[in-house]
Amino acid sequence: xxxxxxxxxxxxxxxxxxxxxxxxxxxxxxxxxxxxxxxxxxxxxxxxxxxxxxxxxxxxxxxxxxxxxxxxxxxxxxxxxxxxxxxxxxxxxxxxxxxxxxxxxxxxxxxxxxxxxxxxxxxxxxxxxxxxxxxxxxxxxxxxxxxxxxxxxxxxxxxxxxxxxxxxxxxxxxxxxxxxxxxxxxxxxxxxxxxxxxxxxxxxxxxxxxxxxxxxxxxxxxxxxxxxxxxxxxxxxxxxxxxxxxxxxxxxxxxxxxxxxxxx
Amino acid sequence: xxxxxxxxxxxxxxxxxxxxxxxxxxxxxxxxxxxxxxxxxxxxxxxxxxxxxxxxxxxxxxxxxxxxxxxxxxxxxxxxxxxxxxxxxxxxxxxxxxxxxxxxxxxxxxxxxxxxxxxxxxxxxxxxxxxxxxxxxxxxxxxxxxxxxxxxxxxxxxxxxxxxxxxxxxxxxxxxxxxxxxxxxxxxxxxxxxxxxxxxxxxxxxxxxxxxxxxxxxxxxxxxxxxxxxxxxxxxxxxxxxxxxxxxxxxxxxxxxxxxxxxxxxxxxxxxxxxxxxxxxxxxxxxxxxxxxxxxxxxxxxxxxxxxxxxxxxxxxxxxxxxxxxxxxxxxxxxxxxxxxxxxxxxxxxxxxxxxxxxxxxxxxxxxxxxxxxxxxxxxxxxxxxxxxxxxxxxxxxxxxxxxxxxxxxxxxxxxxxxxxxx
Numbered sequence: 001x002x003x004x005x006x007x008x009x010x011x012x013x014x015x016x017x018x019x020x021x022x023x024x025x026x027x028x029x030x031x032x033x034x035x036x037x038x039x040x041x042x043x044x045x046x047x048x049x050x051x052x053x054x055x056x057x058x059x060x061x062x063x064x065x066x067x068x069x070x071x072x073x074x075x076x077x078x079x080x081x082x083x084x085x086x087x088x089x090x091x092x093x094x095x096x097x098x099x100x101x102x103x104x105x106x107x108x109x110x111x112x113x114x115x116x117x118x119x120x121x122x123x124x125x126x127x128x129x130x131x132x133x134x135x136x137x138x139x140x141x142x143x144x145x146x147x148x149x150x151x152x153x154x155x156x157x158x159x160x161x162x163x164x165x166x167x168x169x170x171x172x173x174x175x176x177x178x179x180x181x182x183x184x185x186x187x188x189x190x191x192x193x194x195x196x197x198x199x200x201x202x203x204x205x206x207x208x209x210x211x212x213x214x215x216x217x218x219x220x221x222x223x224x225x226x227x228x229x230x231x232x233x234x235x236x237x238x239x240x241x242x243x244x245x246x247x248x249x250x251x252x253x254x255x256x257x258x259x260x261x262x263x264x
Numbered sequence: 265x266x267x268x269x270x271x272x273x274x275x276x277x278x279x280x281x282x283x284x285x286x287x288x289x290x291x292x293x294x295x296x297x298x299x300x301x302x303x304x305x306x307x308x309x310x311x312x313x314x315x316x317x318x319x320x321x322x323x324x325x326x327x328x329x330x331x332x333x334x335x336x337x338x339x340x341x342x343x344x345x346x347x348x349x350x351x352x353x354x355x356x357x358x359x360x361x362x363x364x365x366x367x368x369x370x371x372x373x374x375x376x377x378x379x380x381x382x383x384x385x386x387x388x389x390x391x392x393x394x395x396x397x398x399x400x401x402x403x404x405x406x407x408x409x410x411x412x413x414x415x416x417x418x419x420x421x422x423x424x425x426x427x428x429x430x431x432x433x434x435x436x437x438x439x440x441x442x443x444x445x446x447x448x449x450x451x452x453x454x455x456x457x458x459x460x461x462x463x464x465x466x467x468x469x470x471x472x473x474x475x476x477x478x479x480x481x482x483x484x485x486x487x488x489x490x491x492x493x494x495x496x497x498x499x500x501x502x503x504x505x506x507x508x509x510x511x512x513x514x515x516x517x518x519x520x521x522x523x524x525x526x527x528x529x530x531x532x533x534x535x536x537x538x539x540x541x542x543x544x545x546x547x548x549x550x551x552x553x554x555x556x557x558x559x560x561x562x563x564x565x566x567x568x569x570x571x572x573x574x575x576x577x578x579x580x581x582x583x584x585x586x587x588x589x590x591x592x593x594x595x596x597x598x599x600x601x602x603x604x605x606x607x608x609x610x611x612x613x614x615x616x617x618x619x620x621x622x623x624x625x626x627x628x629x630x631x632x633x634x635x636x637x638x639x640x641x642x643x644x645x646x647x648x649x650x651x652x653x654x655x656x657x658x659x660x661x662x663x664x665x666x667x668x669x670x671x672x673x674x675x676x677x678x679x680x681x682x683x684x685x686x687x
Contacts, residue, residue: 063573091579094577098579
């Protein structure tokens with residue numbers, strides 16, 4: 001019997017990883033991660049390629065186990081409930097913790113359907129037109145697409161597609177939005193739009209973002225976690241702090257080298 | 265081609281570029297040779313196809329020399345020729361020329377009062393006039409040696425008439441089978457093929473697609489599923505006659521109560537066993553099942569993983585993801601694969617011979633529990649007869665089968681385009 005995760009927590013941290021380790025078969029990809037995610041803030045995860053940033057992010061909504069067959073140790077608490085407890089239904093986890101992917105991946109359906117489908121499968125009973133409009137407004141896409149809601153989502157530009165994916169994630173009213181390098185496939189102008197959008201969204205949502213782009217982390221996030229591979233070739237968080245402190249006064253020498261561009 | 269000035273030796277790459285044998289001309293020559301080889305294989309394939317078509321068309325048209333046993337002119341009554349006589353006159357004619365037993369049997373098969381004039385006229389031609397083909401020619405000799413053929417016929421068969429005919433006519437398609445080549449037709453076979461293929465699709469499509477979805481989306485990668493997968497791949501290569509033997513043992517014999525309609529109380533009066541359309545359809549269904557599964561698996565595998573991730577990412581369940589995203593996006597591929605499989609089933613002969621297709625029936629199938637014949641069976645049977653005129657009938661039947669296959673493929677393409685044009 002699955003038990004529901006508590007609603008509308010009031011604690012400071014929505015999500016909290018504790019002593020988290022992630023394994024692909026026998027390969028230990030991530031080890032010993034402690035990472036709190038504060039409510040209505042943007043938490044960025046940065047670090048060099050292959051240090052397990054995306055793996056860690058996907059652990060937050062149990063996406064890893066679907067496609068990569070990972071195993072986990074330690075725990076991730078969401079509103080005080082361990083996400084990996086056997087009593088938790090992963091479908092509910094992914095419903096409450098939405099995700100935006102690296103490459104824009106709208107459904108090959110109309111713009112309208114892209115947003116309405118998610119709401120419909122969760123039994124949305126309200127006015128669908130209003131919901132679609134509100135989601136598109138929140139993702140700053142409404143003015144660009146309001147006359148072509150029946151057109152294919154794939155006909156939009158890359159940046160518009162990514163904002164459509166964000167609108168799609170908003171439609172099911174998640175509490176947390178995970179973003180896996182959401183701007184890495186976009187040009188600078190579209191990137192900037194996504195960053196402005198994140199500032200708007202954090203009023204109502206908690207955001208965790210993985211990024212390769214240090215300027216992006218510096219500009220857009222409130223907290224930053226620096227990940228790096230340790231001596232045993234497993235990724236771990238070596239420093240976590242407020243973003244401006246990470247970028248101006250890091251405690252760890254490796255963080256300093258990385259953010260100043262001396263390696264990575 | 266113009267030679268460019270050689271580039272100066274780059275620094276650090278040795279003294280000169282003489283270590284390289286750039287030989288662009290030689291590389292281009294090799295490329296050209298391979299292009300020609302590929303073109304030649306394509307042309308060889310096309311030549312083979314054209315030869316096949318010419319061969320069939322050559323047999324389906326040409327001169328026919330035939331004699332009437334009773335000259336139709338001698339059957340004129342009061343100056344009204346046979347062709348213009350009314351139905352009643354024709355019935356009177358039949359009554360006077362046939363034995364009363366034969367006449368009564370015809371009347372019993374279908375009362376003359378219910379028959380159309382064309383039908384009665386057909387009976388007169390078949391039973392009294394009795395055209396008999398004495399010689400046939402293919403299209404090529406008919407076109408090139410018309411004069412010689414005329415002379416030859418005038419010498420050998422002074423009473424014979426010579427006519428240039430197309431064996432493929434509207435009558436040929438709508439007439440039932442007959443023992444005379446000139447009056448035979450393929451309606452029974454077309455209907456038989458049609459009914460059989462309907463049951464093949466009804467049986468193989470849902471099971472095939474269901475199995476493909478299970479194997480691609482649900483089955484984990486363990487030894488049992490790997491064995492199942494390997495076996496499906498192997499089954500696709502099993503000779504079709506083996507499926508015929510399986511169908512005979514399983515559907516015709518073991519499941520006879522089902523395939524003969526006995527358990528439904530629907531046994532066809534003309535058949536007392538399981539050699540029915542249903543048994544044939546199920547046998548062909550078994551034959552194409554592995555092909556449909558493999559094709560559907562390919563189509564499902566081609567649905568991008570990012571689409572599944574997007575769906576799971578907003579909290580969809582596995583079934584919602586499969587139903588709303590995987591199946592719709594795989595459908596064009598699934599349909600294409602199914603049509604290819606069904607095209608193969610339509611052309612199959614061997615398994616139906618084993619299952620027990622009838623070789624000579626002249627009545628239409630009326631239910632899944634009827635005896636049947638199909639187009640390939642008809643072709644097989646006619647080509648193995650000694651009379652040359654039946655080979656022409658077979659050629660015309662092959663054309664019918666080809667047209668049926670082409671229209672099936674065309675409808676598949678339309679269907680696929682409809683599905684993939686949605687977005």
